[in-house]
Amino acid sequence: MASSPLTISNATGYGLMGLTWRAQVTPDVQAFPALSAAIDNGAVIWSTAEFYGPEDPLAGLKLVRRYFEAYPENASKVTLFVKGCCDVKTLAPDCSRDGVRKSIENCLAALGGAKTIDVFGPSRRDPSVPLEETLSALKELVGEGKIGGIGLSEIGAATLEKAHAHTPLTLIEVEFSLWCTDILTNGVASTAKKLGVPILAYSPLGRGLLTGQIRSPADIPAGDIRHYLDRFQPENFDKNLELVRKLQDVAAREKVTPAQLALAWVRATANTEATGAIIPIPGATAAPRVEENTKSVTLSSDVKAQIDAINSSFPRHGGRYNAMLEQTLWG
Numbered sequence: 001m002a003s004s005p006l007t008i009s010n011a012t013g014y015g016l017m018g019l020t021w022r023a024q025v026t027p028d029v030q031a032f033p034a035l036s037a038a039i040d041n042g043a044v045i046w047s048t049a050e051f052y053g054p055e056d057p058l059a060g061l062k063l064v065r066r067y068f069e070a071y072p073e074n075a076s077k078v079t080l081f082v083k084g085c086c087d088v089k090t091l092a093p094d095c096s097r098d099g100v101r102k103s104i105e106n107c108l109a110a111l112g113g114a115k116t117i118d119v120f121g122p123s124r125r126d127p128s129v130p131l132e133e134t135l136s137a138l139k140e141l142v143g144e145g146k147i148g149g150i151g152l153s154e155i156g157a158a159t160l161e162k163a164h165a166h167t168p169l170t171l172i173e174v175e176f177s178l179w180c181t182d183i184l185t186n187g188v189a190s191t192a193k194k195l196g197v198p199i200l201a202y203s204p205l206g207r208g209l210l211t212g213q214i215r216s217p218a219d220i221p222a223g224d225i226r227h228y229l230d231r232f233q234p235e236n237f238d239k240n241l242e243l244v245r246k247l248q249d250v251a252a253r254e255k256v257t258p259a260q261l262a263l264a265w266v267r268a269t270a271n272t273e274a275t276g277a278i279i280p281i282p283g284a285t286a287a288p289r290v291e292e293n294t295k296s297v298t299l300s301s302d303v304k305a306q307i308d309a310i311n312s313s314f315p316r317h318g319g320r321y322n323a324m325l326e327q328t329l330w331g
Contacts, residue, residue: 012294013045013281014038015202020059021052023222026285028066035067037287039074041294047173047200047281049123050084050107057088061110068114075115081151081171081200082107085122085134095126100137104146119170121151125159135167151200157187164195171198176278178247178262178311179206179231179240184274193276204266204280205259205293206231209240212248212258231316243314250306256297259289261307264297268304 019026019034026034038044046064053059061082068075084103086093094103104120111117120141122134138150149170152163163169172192176183176199183189183199192199207226208214217237226232231240244258251261263280270278282293299307 012041012043013047013200013279014043014290015281015283016046016048016060016064017052018283018285019052020063021054022224023054025053025059028063030286031063032067032070033287034284034290036071036074037290038294039077041291043290043294044077045079045081045200045279045281047081047083047202049082050103050110051086051088051091051123058106058110061107065111065114069112072114078115079118080115081119081121081173082117083121083123083151083153083173085126086124091123093122093124093126095122095129095134097133097137099126099129100134100141104141108146116148117146118148119151120147120149121153123153125152125155131159131163132166135163139167155188157191160188160191160195160197164197169195169197171200173200173202173281175203176201176266176280177204177206178210178265178307179243179316181311184269189275189278193274196276198277198279201266201278201280204282205262210244210247210258210262212244212251215241240316243310246310246314247307250303250310254297254299254303257292259293260295260297261299263293264299265304265307268299 019031038046048060048064050061051057056062064080084107085095085100086103100122104117107117107120121138125131126134135150138147141147142149150167151171151173152160152169153173155163155172155174160169160172174183174188180203189199205211207229209231214220217232217234220226220232230236247261248258251258254261256264259282263282266278266280269275284290284293
């Protein structure tokens with residue numbers, strides 16, 4: 001039976017995609033210390049999926065299983081959010097009742113009882129299936145004790161409101177960072193605040209762009225998904241890097257790393273008159289990077305205002321994904 005989701009409004013998260021959805025999967029000898037560092041430093045909301053692996057789609061869940069088999073005492077410390085409900089080979093959504101049940105059974109089998117699924121939901125909305133059918137299937141799974149709560153990923157404000165009225169949501173997951181601030185203007189953040197639904201902010205470092213460690217597309221490993229994303233294309237990359245350079249200057253003055261500055265901005269943007277809980281879930285493949293990302297950094301109101309001014313004056317070049325995938329966003 002799945003445990004009830006933890007209280008997460010003031011927590012910190014960890015995105016596990018980068019550990020396994022890459023050309024060279026992170027070996028356990030490196031991944032396990034990173035996962036332990038996350039727990040030790042309070043990053044206890046983990047996000048993974050049924051399809052986080054280039055060869056074996058279940059590689060992400062199997063990593064979680066191996067870790068908690070090695071450290072069973074840590075399982076209860078983590079709220080695990082798992083995304084699924086799609087064809088793991090084509091990534092086409094299948095949010096039918098049968099698709100939802102097939103997905104959860106697949107995920108539970110991969111975890112092998114080493115960790116419960118605290119929150120579960122589809123990675124994208126399925127336009128061919130009524131939202132009510134998907135939510136009813138998920139609600140049944142909660143009632144059966146197979147999952148603890150329901151989360152939706154990449155949904156728009158209207159879907160969020162409709163879904164929460166049908167079946168209360170534990171959380172939603174959307175992209176949010178200094179590079180991608182859409183939720184502040186498209187109604188998602190304000191609707192989530194009104195409904196009291198926490199937001200997990202994935203890619204809070206702009207898929208690594210905001211760390212300053214990627215200086216050219218050549219710095220991205222072969223086979224990395226970022227080679228297919230608009231913001232990293234040669235015609236866009238150097239233009240987007242101008243924002244990174246300006247933020248690096250602010251980080252140097254504040255004596256923090258660019259990553260710490262970017263994450264501090266996300267946290268400072270949460271819990272205001274316009275926003276509710278926004279929990280960044282940065283990914284990292286090594287313990288030192290986890291420790292860097294979880295270090296507590298507080299921005300003064302003046303520094304926050306400086307960053308906001310820089311950010312609002314900077315045009316984005318390229319979409320969040322690419323022309324084919326953009327249509328799956330804000331469902």
